[in-house]
Amino acid sequence: MITVVLPPHLRSLAHVQGDVTLEVARPVTLEAVLDTLEERYPMLRGTIRDHVTKQRRPFLRFFACEQDLSHEAPDLPLPDAVVSGREPFFIIGAIAGGSGREV
Numbered sequence: 725m726i727t728v729v730l731p732p733h734l735r736s737l738a739h740v741q742g743d744v745t746l747e748v749a750r751p752v753t754l755e756a757v758l759d760t761l762e763e764r765y766p767m768l769r770g771t772i773r774d775h776v777t778k779q780r781r782p783f784l785r786f787f788a789c790e791q792d793l794s795h796e797a798p799d800l801p802l803p804d805a806v807v808s809g810r811e812p813f814f815i816i817g818a819i820a821g822g823s824g825r826e827v
Contacts, residue, residue, distance in 0.1 A: 725745045725746065725747060725809050726745065726746045726747075726748050726752065726757055726760075726802075726806060726807070726809065726813055727743050727744070727745050727809060727812040727813065728743065728744045728745075728746060728757065728761060728812065728813050728814075728815065729743050729744075729812045729813070729814045729815065730743075730744060730815050731784075731815060731816055731817035732817075733817065734768060734771060734772070734815065734817075737767055737768060737771065738765040738767060738768055739767075740765075743812065744761065744764075744765075746760045746761060746764060747760070748760045751801055752801065752802050752806070752807045753798065753799050753800055753801055753802065754786060754793055754796060754797075754798050754799075754800050754802065755778075755798035755799060757802065757813055758772060758773060758798075772784055772815060778798065780794060782818075783817060783818045783819075784815060784816070784817060784818065785814075785815070785816045785817075785818050786813070786814070786815060786816075787813075787814040787816060788802055788803055788805075788806045788811065788812075788813050788814065789803045789805050789806065789811050791803070
């Protein structure tokens with residue numbers, strides 16, 4: 725079982741209170757986890773990845789075992805610690821912007 729930690733706005737949209745556990749078919753890749761997540765929670769389709777291109781949405785990042793996987797290939801196998809359930813897979817809402825003032 726893979727544990728997925730979602731940011732609060734996606735937990736709210738998916739109607740879940742905490743972490744999500746998924747049974748993901750092998751090989752456990754970044755794409756397989758996201759496909760399984762969207763299959764189980766169809767309301768998340770299009771919020772994490774574009775409907776057509778399957779590209780990660782801006783302001784969302786993927787992390788596993790303290791590694792940023794946001795720009796990795798979708799067929800990247802996830803670390804064994806995530807596959808075995810010892811470590812979670814994180815989807816994190818990134819923050820951008822600033823004060824809006826020129827410095």
